[in-house]
Every structure is written in structure tokens, then in C-alpha cells.
Amino acid sequence: MAVQFYNTLSQQAEEFSPARDNTVRMYTCGPTVYDFAHIGNFRTFTFVDLLRKWLRASGFHLDHVMNITDVDDKIIRNAAAHRKTLEEYTAIYTRAFLEDCDKLRLERPEHLVPATSHINDMVEAIERLGAADHTYKSDGSVYFRISSFAGYGKLSHNDFSGNIAGARVDVDSYDKADARDFALWKAPKEGERFWDTPIGPGRPGWHIECSVMAIKYLGETLDIHAGGVDLIFPHHENEIAQSESLTGKPFARFWLHAEFLLVEGQKMSKSLGNYFTLRDVLDRGYKPETVRYLLASVPYRKSLNFTFDGLKSAETAIERLRNFKLRLESDRFPEGATEAVTRRTAQACRAFTDGMNADLNTAEALGAIFEYIRDANSAMDSGGFGAGDVPGALELLALFDRVFAVIEPTAATGQVSDEEVEARIAERTAAKKARDFARADDVRKQLLDQGIILEDTKAGVRWKRK
RNA sequence: GGCGCGGUAGCCAAGUGGUAAGGCCAAGGUCUGCAAAACCUUUAUUCGUCGGUUCGAUUCCGACCCGCGCCUCCA
Known part of the structure; x- marks a missing residue:
């Protein structure tokens, strides 16, 4: 089509x-x-x-x-x-x-x-x-x-x-x-x-x-x-x-x-106090890509109700996309590709494309991506997702992000270096090995305060920035 | 009044003449030292209202109700 x-x-x-x-x-x-x-x-x-x-x-x-x-x-x-x-x-x-x-x-x-x-x-x-x-x-x-x-x-x-x-x-x-x-x-x-x-x-x-x-x-x-x-x-x-x-x-x-944008169900106006510039929204602590996601997620010919609940929802949805990408990049998968996943990836790509082709139906396109993510995660959990399936999945995400452009986080200023994070993780792993969980949790907490989230997986520790 | 868009679960929202995608939230569960992530289950007998067409309508037709936009330079 x-x-x-x-x-x-x-x-x-x-x-x-x-x-x-x-x-x-x-x-x-x-x-x-x-x-x-x-x-x-x-x-x-x-x-x-x-x-x-x-x-x-x-x-x-x-x-x-x-x-x-x-x-x-x-x-x-x-x-x-x-x-x-x-x-x-x-x-x-x-x-x-x-x-x-x-x-x-x-x-x-x-x-x-x-x-x-x-x-x-x-x-x-x-x-x-x-x-x-x-x-x-x-x-x-x-x-x-x-x-x-x-x-x-x-x-x-x-x-x-x-x-x-x-x-x-x-x-x-x-x-x-x-x-x-x-x-x-x-x-x-x-x-x-x-x-x-x-x-x-x-x-x-x-x-x-x-x-x-x-x-x-x-x-x-x-x-x-x-x-x-x-x-x-x-x-x-x-x-x-x-x-x-x-x-x-x-x-x-x-x-x-x-179509028009409403704020909390009402027309945006200075007298109602619901008039926001982009700067106003960002000053409230939301990331630009979160705003972008919300604005992009409702098909353009439908009026969009901009709410702060909607922004929070967008934030979580982006997290899900990022977590999936991180998993693709950091998990260990069995050798080879599986036919079922290969077919599923191709199907998702078609569904995404069909959605966008239908007058930029971004809601439909997003649905295709999230359904795929659920199925792929499920396949990973059951060992049915092979290392050979990773490139196709990453390509699908790349196609998605060439249009939506929300996956890469906006870099924060003054953040901890990768090296420092790796060093602290090594420290924590040693503490865990010695079954000193209090010490291990302490390190994790400290890193969290610096905006670093640690996740223990079968393939080892992976981390991401908040 | 004229023209246009829309009314689908707590919120956002897709969709088709054959019986409701997806995201968020909520509850329960699996996994886990804990946490996170992930997965599973539950959550609309119903798609603004009333009629009509049809074997069958949320999807087609008509009327009505409600919301929004434009109709002297506002995206």
C-alpha cells in the first residue's frame, strides 16, 4: 500500500x-x-x-x-x-x-x-x-x-x-x-x-x-x-x-x-491559565521527547487533548520502548534466528508501515510496535528469541524512531561518566558475591541518586540513565 | 445560521458489515537475595441518543443531543 x-x-x-x-x-x-x-x-x-x-x-x-x-x-x-x-x-x-x-x-x-x-x-x-x-x-x-x-x-x-x-x-x-x-x-x-x-x-x-x-x-x-x-x-x-x-x-x-490542541479538555487561553509554551512545560521537568511523543501519538486530524496525565503516560510508554532496546542490546540470546520471530518482525514492520501510510495513523503504527514488543519480550522469556533475531528487531525500532524520534534520551548536563558507573557496578558485584547485600543495595541507591538505574539480569548487570 | 472535525473502558486511543488493537493507570500472579525489567491473568455483552436498512451495525442511512474549530490576518 x-x-x-x-x-x-x-x-x-x-x-x-x-x-x-x-x-x-x-x-x-x-x-x-x-x-x-x-x-x-x-x-x-x-x-x-x-x-x-x-x-x-x-x-x-x-x-x-x-x-x-x-x-x-x-x-x-x-x-x-x-x-x-x-x-x-x-x-x-x-x-x-x-x-x-x-x-x-x-x-x-x-x-x-x-x-x-x-x-x-x-x-x-x-x-x-x-x-x-x-x-x-x-x-x-x-x-x-x-x-x-x-x-x-x-x-x-x-x-x-x-x-x-x-x-x-x-x-x-x-x-x-x-x-x-x-x-x-x-x-x-x-x-x-x-x-x-x-x-x-x-x-x-x-x-x-x-x-x-x-x-x-x-x-x-x-x-x-x-x-x-x-x-x-x-x-x-x-x-x-x-x-x-x-x-x-x-x-x-x-x-x-x-486539528486543534486542547488543554485539559478546554481551549488553551491565557485567561483560563492553561496556556503553555514549550518552555513552560519543560520547566515543569518534562523531557522534550516526552512532549514530542504525546504530540505525535494522536493522529493529526483528531483534536489532541494535552494533559499532564497524558505526559506522564507518554513518559512511561517511552520507557517501555527504551527498555526493550536495552534488552536487545544487553541480553544473551541463543545462537541463530527463529523462523517464528523472523516472520513476526516482518509482520510488525508491515503493520507499522500500513499505519503510517494510512494518512499518518500514528496510533495504529504505535499499536503495531507495542504489540511486537510484547510478543518479542515473551519470546525472549521463553528462550524462543535468538541472537540472529536481534538485528531485525533493532531495524524495526530504527524504522520507528526515524519517524517518532523519541528513543534516544536528551542528554542531561553534568552526569556521571560511564567509567565511573562501571567501577561502582564492579564494586557492587563484589559485595553481592560476598553476600553483603546491604553494601550492594547501598551502592545501587547511591547510583540511583545520580540518575543511574541498575538491573540484575541473567546476563549480568545492565544499567541505564533515568 | 453556513462550513468542517469529533463523541469507543478510569484516562489517551485504533478499528471493521459478523461480533471491540495498543498505551497509561489499577488488582492478582510468575520470576528475583531485594529491587528493576519482563511475562501471565483480570478490567467495554459494549462503541453519544433514538429510529431505519440488514440474517447481523460500533461500523451504512436518517433525525437528534453534546464537545471543538473556522466564518475580519489564530497552528
């Missing part, structure tokens, strides 16, 4: 392959850098990362663009409030965003592009739209005329045919011909940062940056365009209107949208 994605445009699952050669050209909406990103943002960015990783695991190459929105109303307002220039202000939050991404093991897109580096491209596009009569000017701003684009509404499945241009809806502060028309270019208000351009002084509207940068780096038709569901309307609808008016070609073949 090939990989399938649910396409918002067609409202059904479709088999995916890139239009040209073996490279997936995709564009995903990035952050607006006016503050630290919150875990809801990272739900979407984690989805995008899973998408990247699974596409690559499926044998495709990637050419992926993500924008950094570094000019908008909130940025201008916040920068002014902090008495910083736009550039100073956005640099802080861009850096913070990238640090957070690194912690969550989110890969960098091939192109990470700030809007303000593409002002000329945007102005040029707006001029071309104007030449094709898709725009009009009003009070120094340039608007896109929605009535000039026949397909408006096809992504959000809204029917705008009843909206007659010029019908007066509440448009008080804007002088627009139609309430749905949107700004391509905004005239500067008093004291605002602006660019002097052939279409007048001002700054770009939000939607135009995505169209322009996507087309510039990836061509006129993208294979995939992705983002959060809240962007379907109006953002992505507007992108389609602009892009297709410019090129006359479909803007994107597949539109993928990640």
Missing part, C-alpha cells in the same frame, strides 16, 4: 506521489515570531515533522519551504512596546523558535524563509495581479478582489456565490469593495515600519508572503501544502486565490491540515 493522505480539497483520502521526479515539493506555514510558540503551535509543527520523516522513510526526497512571518500587526505593536526595532524583536523570537524546534527534534526545512527578505518579490507579484485586474487600491492599500477569482471557496467548501460584491457588510474600518476582499499591501499607519516601493509605501499583507515564497522556491504547483485547520479559511483560501490568479495553475495538489 502506498502512502495516502486526506486532502482537504477533495475531502477524501488520496494516494500520494510527487508530480515530478522523486521529490516532494511542500510548503508549510511557519510561525509569526511575536512571542514564544505554544504547544498548540508545536502540535502542528510536530505533525509537519512526522510528515517529512515519513515521506523520507517512504523513499522520497524533500524540498520543503517554511516561512517565518516577521512583519505583522502584533509584531509591530509588541516591538514598539519593547522599544525595539522590528528586526531586533523578531530575531529574539526566531531564535527561540528554532531552539524549541531543536529540542523537539523537528528537522529544519530545506528553506526557512523570512517574509521581510522577500518584499520585492511580493511587490512584483502584487503588480502582476494588478495588471491582470485582480486588485484595487484604497487609501494607499492594495486589496485583492475576490469576485475576480471564480474558484474562491473551493478549499473551505464555502459557497460565496450569494455574496454580491459591493453588498454592505460591516466593513467600518476598511474601505473594501467586498467584505471578503483582503489586503495584499497595507499602507503604513503613523510611526509604523514601512517599505518604499513602486506600489507605494507600506508593508505586505499576511497572505501574499506564502504564495510568493512557495512559487519562488518550489514552482507554480506544490505537491503538498500543510498547516493548522484554522488556516483553511481565510489564509489558505486567499493563498489559492492569489497564486492561481498569478499562474493559472492549481496552487497545491494536496492540502493537509492538523
Whole structure:
């Protein structure tokens, strides 16, 4: 089975392959850098990362663009409030965003592009739209005329045919011909940062940056365009209107949208006190990979209820994965491989792949892995798991972790060295041999206080970091 | 009101026209100097409600109830 994605445009699952050669050209909406990103943002960015990783695991190459929105109303307002220039202000939050991404093991897109580096491209596009009569000017701003684009509404499945241009809806502060028309270019208000351009002084509207940068780096038709569901309307609808008016070609073949994240069953909001940035969560002592696991474990098209119980559950689940890997690496197994295990490993690999191929059904994929782990552990306990079965099992875990990326622990700072741990273990083993269990337990307790867990097995002592 | 997503065990969650994956939690057991890890057993006669289609529906259809999102730049 090939990989399938649910396409918002067609409202059904479709088999995916890139239009040209073996490279997936995709564009995903990035952050607006006016503050630290919150875990809801990272739900979407984690989805995008899973998408990247699974596409690559499926044998495709990637050419992926993500924008950094570094000019908008909130940025201008916040920068002014902090008495910083736009550039100073956005640099802080861009850096913070990238640090957070690194912690969550989110890969960098091939192109990470700030809007303000593409002002000329945007102005040029707006001029071309104007030449094709898709725009009009009003009070120094340039608007896109929605009535000039026949397909408006096809992504959000809204029917705008009843909206007659010029019908007066509440448009008080804007002088627009139609309430749905949107700004391509905004005239500067008093004291605002602006660019002097052939279409007048001002700054770009939000939607135009995505169209322009996507087309510039990836061509006129993208294979995939992705983002959060809240962007379907109006953002992505507007992108389609602009892009297709410019090129006359479909803007994107597949539109993928990640559902919302709730916190403790409620919408995240500052007033409810359930608003968390990634930093807030990590400050409570959770590991980044735990957050990643939780965000990845619920399929992206289902809303995700983020809870601290859920984080604890994720922590334990990761432990189980790590323990299994440790056992594969440290136990002694009988010579050779067994046919039953070989078959079981191949089956698990297929089940995992089928799950991911089914529109990134991570819950199903995880189920396949955990079922396998139980069966493999069981086989080990009964001596039915051979040394020759180890590589296949490790490969399966590697496949899993190429996508989920949660098994390797985040290194803690100032931890005890491996050598020191080994020395203490030797000390304890000697004490055990002398049946001085009090002394042996003492060593184990001391190591535990330093974050080292010892486990006695038939093959000897094995240890891991907490 | 329009458009969209969802309601499955204590929590998270997969899934199919034929009788409910997986993870966490809980209880009991096996193993163990102890501990840990691991395994085994138990935990939804039931899948929001009410109708309909069917030999049979959680899965299809209809109505309704509830939650969430978008509908003037929020992932």
C-alpha cells in the first residue's frame, strides 16, 4: 500500500506521489515570531515533522519551504512596546523558535524563509495581479478582489456565490469593495515600519508572503501544502486565490491540515491559565521527547487533548520502548534466528508501515510496535528469541524512531561518566558475591541518586540513565 | 445560521458489515537475595441518543443531543 493522505480539497483520502521526479515539493506555514510558540503551535509543527520523516522513510526526497512571518500587526505593536526595532524583536523570537524546534527534534526545512527578505518579490507579484485586474487600491492599500477569482471557496467548501460584491457588510474600518476582499499591501499607519516601493509605501499583507515564497522556491504547483485547520479559511483560501490568479495553475495538489490542541479538555487561553509554551512545560521537568511523543501519538486530524496525565503516560510508554532496546542490546540470546520471530518482525514492520501510510495513523503504527514488543519480550522469556533475531528487531525500532524520534534520551548536563558507573557496578558485584547485600543495595541507591538505574539480569548487570 | 472535525473502558486511543488493537493507570500472579525489567491473568455483552436498512451495525442511512474549530490576518 502506498502512502495516502486526506486532502482537504477533495475531502477524501488520496494516494500520494510527487508530480515530478522523486521529490516532494511542500510548503508549510511557519510561525509569526511575536512571542514564544505554544504547544498548540508545536502540535502542528510536530505533525509537519512526522510528515517529512515519513515521506523520507517512504523513499522520497524533500524540498520543503517554511516561512517565518516577521512583519505583522502584533509584531509591530509588541516591538514598539519593547522599544525595539522590528528586526531586533523578531530575531529574539526566531531564535527561540528554532531552539524549541531543536529540542523537539523537528528537522529544519530545506528553506526557512523570512517574509521581510522577500518584499520585492511580493511587490512584483502584487503588480502582476494588478495588471491582470485582480486588485484595487484604497487609501494607499492594495486589496485583492475576490469576485475576480471564480474558484474562491473551493478549499473551505464555502459557497460565496450569494455574496454580491459591493453588498454592505460591516466593513467600518476598511474601505473594501467586498467584505471578503483582503489586503495584499497595507499602507503604513503613523510611526509604523514601512517599505518604499513602486506600489507605494507600506508593508505586505499576511497572505501574499506564502504564495510568493512557495512559487519562488518550489514552482507554480506544490505537491503538498500543510498547516493548522484554522488556516483553511481565510489564509489558505486567499493563498489559492492569489497564486492561481498569478499562474493559472492549481496552487497545491494536496492540502493537509492538523486539528486543534486542547488543554485539559478546554481551549488553551491565557485567561483560563492553561496556556503553555514549550518552555513552560519543560520547566515543569518534562523531557522534550516526552512532549514530542504525546504530540505525535494522536493522529493529526483528531483534536489532541494535552494533559499532564497524558505526559506522564507518554513518559512511561517511552520507557517501555527504551527498555526493550536495552534488552536487545544487553541480553544473551541463543545462537541463530527463529523462523517464528523472523516472520513476526516482518509482520510488525508491515503493520507499522500500513499505519503510517494510512494518512499518518500514528496510533495504529504505535499499536503495531507495542504489540511486537510484547510478543518479542515473551519470546525472549521463553528462550524462543535468538541472537540472529536481534538485528531485525533493532531495524524495526530504527524504522520507528526515524519517524517518532523519541528513543534516544536528551542528554542531561553534568552526569556521571560511564567509567565511573562501571567501577561502582564492579564494586557492587563484589559485595553481592560476598553476600553483603546491604553494601550492594547501598551502592545501587547511591547510583540511583545520580540518575543511574541498575538491573540484575541473567546476563549480568545492565544499567541505564533515568 | 453556513462550513468542517469529533463523541469507543478510569484516562489517551485504533478499528471493521459478523461480533471491540495498543498505551497509561489499577488488582492478582510468575520470576528475583531485594529491587528493576519482563511475562501471565483480570478490567467495554459494549462503541453519544433514538429510529431505519440488514440474517447481523460500533461500523451504512436518517433525525437528534453534546464537545471543538473556522466564518475580519489564530497552528
